[in-house]
Amino acid sequence: MTKARVTVIDIAKAANVSKSTVSLVLQGSSLVNEATRAKVSAVMRELGYVYNRGAANLRQAGSKSRIIGVVVNDLTNSFFAELAVGVDVVVQSAGFVQFLSNTGESIDRQREVVASMREHGISGLIVSPARATDAADFKPLVAAGIPVVVVVRNLPGAKVSSIVSDNRAGMMSAVQHLVGLGHKRIAFLGGFPDTAVFDDRLAGYRSGMEAAGLSYDEALVISSAPSRAGGVEAIGKAIAVGDRPTAAVCFNDAVAFGVCDGLRARRLEPGADFAVVGFDDVIEAQAAVPALTTVSVDPQGIGRRGAQMLLKQINAGKAEAETVTTAVRLVVRESCGAGKAAPARAGRA
Amino acid sequence: MTKARVTVIDIAKAANVSKSTVSLVLQGSSLVNEATRAKVSAVMRELGYVYNRGAANLRQAGSKSRIIGVVVNDLTNSFFAELAVGVDVVVQSAGFVQFLSNTGESIDRQREVVASMREHGISGLIVSPARATDAADFKPLVAAGIPVVVVVRNLPGAKVSSIVSDNRAGMMSAVQHLVGLGHKRIAFLGGFPDTAVFDDRLAGYRSGMEAAGLSYDEALVISSAPSRAGGVEAIGKAIAVGDRPTAAVCFNDAVAFGVCDGLRARRLEPGADFAVVGFDDVIEAQAAVPALTTVSVDPQGIGRRGAQMLLKQINAGKAEAETVTTAVRLVVRESCGAGKAAPARAGRA
DNA sequence: TGACTTATTTGGAACGTTCCAAATAAATAG
DNA sequence: CTATTTATTTGGAACGTTCCAAATAAGTCA
Numbered sequence A, B: 001m002t003k004a005r006v007t008v009i010d011i012a013k014a015a016n017v018s019k020s021t022v023s024l025v026l027q028g029s030s031l032v033n034e035a036t037r038a039k040v041s042a043v044m045r046e047l048g049y050v051y052n053r054g055a056a057n058l059r060q061a062g063s064k065s066r067i068i069g070v071v072v073n074d075l076t077n078s079f080f081a082e083l084a085v086g087v088d089v090v091v092q093s094a095g096f097v098q099f100l101s102n103t104g105e106s107i108d109r110q111r112e113v114v115a116s117m118r119e120h121g122i123s124g125l126i127v128s129p130a131r132a133t134d135a136a137d138f139k140p141l142v143a144a145g146i147p148v149v150v151v152v153r154n155l156p157g158a159k160v161s162s163i164v165s166d167n168r169a170g171m172m173s174a175v176q177h178l179v180g181l182g183h184k185r186i187a188f189l190g191g192f193p194d195t196a197v198f199d200d201r202l203a204g205y206r207s208g209m210e211a212a213g214l215s216y217d218e219a220l221v222i223s224s225a226p227s228r229a230g231g232v233e234a235i236g237k238a239i240a241v242g243d244r245p246t247a248a249v250c251f252n253d254a255v256a257f258g259v260c261d262g263l264r265a266r267r268l269e270p271g272a273d274f275a276v277v278g279f280d281d282v283i284e285a286q287a288a289v290p291a292l293t294t295v296s297v298d299p300q301g302i303g304r305r306g307a308q309m310l311l312k313q314i315n316a317g318k319a320e321a322e323t324v325t326t327a328v329r330l331v332v333r334e335s336c337g338a339g340k341a342a343p344a345r346a347g348r349a
Numbered sequence C: 001t002g003a004c005t006t007a008t009t010t011g012g013a014a015c016g017t018t019c020c021a022a023a024t025a026a027a028t029a030g
Numbered sequence D: 001c002t003a004t005t006t007a008t009t010t011g012g013a014a015c016g017t018t019c020c021a022a023a024t025a026a027g028t029c030a
Helices: A008-015 A019-026 A034-047 A053-059 A078-093 A107-119 A135-143 A167-180 A196-211 A228-240 A253-265 A299-316 B008-015 B019-026 B034-047 B053-059 B078-093 B107-119 B135-143 B167-180 B196-211 B228-240 B253-265 B283-287 B299-316
Strands: A067-072 A097-102 A124-127 A148-151 A161-165 A186-189 A247-250 A275-280 A293-296 A323-326 A329-331 B067-072 B097-102 B124-127 B148-151 B161-165 B186-189 B247-250 B275-280 B293-296 B323-326 B329-331
Touching: A008 A019, A008 A034, A019 A034, A053 B053, A067 A078, A067 A107, A067 A299, A078 A097, A078 A299, A078 B078, A078 B097, A078 B107, A097 A107, A097 B078, A097 B107, A107 A124, A107 A135, A107 B078, A107 B097, A124 A135, A124 A299, A135 A148, A148 A299, A161 A167, A161 A299, A167 A186, A167 A196, A167 A247, A167 A275, A167 A293, A167 A329, A186 A196, A186 A228, A228 A247, A228 A253, A247 A253, A253 A275, A299 A323, B008 B019, B008 B034, B019 B034, B067 B078, B067 B107, B067 B299, B078 B097, B078 B283, B078 B299, B097 B107, B107 B124, B107 B135, B124 B135, B124 B299, B135 B148, B148 B299, B161 B167, B161 B299, B167 B186, B167 B196, B167 B247, B167 B275, B167 B293, B167 B329, B186 B196, B186 B228, B228 B247, B228 B253, B247 B253, B253 B275, B253 B283, B299 B323
Parallel strands: A067 A097, A067 A124, A097 B097, A124 A148, A148 A161, A161 A323, A186 A247, A247 A275, A275 A293, B067 B097, B067 B124, B124 B148, B148 B161, B161 B323, B186 B247, B247 B275, B275 B293
Antiparallel strands: A293 A329, B293 B329
């Protein structure tokens, strides 16, 4: 009794109709008479029928699985967690369900999970690619007609849609804010130089400096792992340069926190003795002491947006690769020294 | 050319064998000759074959879908994000893939996503139930032979496996630590009283107090939302009681952070003027100022453990409901006042 | 009433796999 | 050389849906 699955045929028998009719009501077809629909529905409820999407999906060839895949690099990073939630809300309310996997920046794992998801018949994929992902890696997917949306990091050369934040503009406004506070020696700290995101943010930094008439000094660009540990490492080097900087824009918030740690270890108070601004605006940024001035990128918004884009492509059947860059805004808190005391020029927050 | 799916039959034709043989190599059967296996594999690679798990799953009745569902209440809470990662790593390395959904404490959403996952044929479910989840809600699942593992919050009455942290012992050790620091008036702050977790933690608090020969004073138990905002609210009330407490154990870290905020708003320095200890040990706990003394529960460990338990049950075919409570440990940092200065009694950290 | 619509229902035949029983090929034994 | 294992391979027949063409029921019109 607890063994056999209840199938559409069981329903058909119990309701004195054909399997086809049952199928029709399952799909909410308008062809079926209201009375029969009611009866069939009743029987379904009574017998505890559960739809077998796998079987259905087998028949209707196309990508109607209503499953989308989501692949991120690091779920424990609240940035990606928020992103996943953003995806989840739109995916869920569209009646889809999501596979979610974590690659931990491992390109092998990424390959594996994507392959696995594909075997399971995802009808679309949202991915924040692991570092050093080959643009060709998603070729087979799109060739098979499975739309792919790349988020956060773009994949130059890949013919897929992508949605990234405006890294350039964001970093530029961070620099301008610091300039407005009177800083002239501003460092760029953290991040791996082999990524597109790094390039964009660095470009923003450079533009910001040049726009302010300040020289771009390579000695002030210090890359490191994009982590807290990387941050302390970077600030250590920064402080050692001859004409010591008085402020820094950081690759991301994790680096910025590390920079604060490193400053304190040297008896310098972030905000007061050295201005630091981050990038991402993770939730901790607000709660930290000092609260971190940072460029807010609304990861949840990116998630929502990416999901919408993906669903649109899934429904459209064909995927026009489109690229959107989302706006960012500087949110001024305490770590830049502008604090409550001197709300001098509050960026465009 | 980019239209038709490559099927097992195409492979069979191209390799001059029968579909059955191809199926055999797919399953890594030892029946098939090494030479043919090689040839078939080669052809598969060449034609870009992708396994259709849906079809396979249709045939092999049982729950061999290699999909498990994961449902959490709040992914943006790093506690749950870590938990999900823990699940992910074991699930992934077992060759499974996970549906992950967020309920945001909505019981309707929970119902929906679980139903959806079931339609998709999950072979098991890990769920941190939304508040006020009915124990009977998962009855149909287990009746259908789908193992369910409840994590973090237990569901008294439901005949499912569960894995929760030792809330009672954790809170007790927190209290004992404060007692050891000389506190006598210790409050219990935050949390909704209608949950099993609340009951357990409160019981631990009570035992701790009584074990120390201190009276249990109901006026010192102040519930609130288990959030930062709830924390500031709770500390407000706590400070207003006649014989004002000098320390507090909090329902969770979020509440503890709120309590710190509330203290500062009243010109009291957490750690120095009032001792506060949290519960969970979220990542921010370490980085906060003052660093939070808290009970560490290793959410990632719970995730891993829960996943292992689930996989075991899936493989076993039958699900013995088992309950495990995982050990917790107090990690002493600064917010309790024991700080660097006085490492007096460091709990069992 | 008979012919023609319109509304509803219905048997197969797919879909891509796995499983079973049975066929074939090769090897060994008598 | 036939009988018997042993090693491989192989045709269907499932699995639970959806789709199609076609059947039936019920009106409608002369």
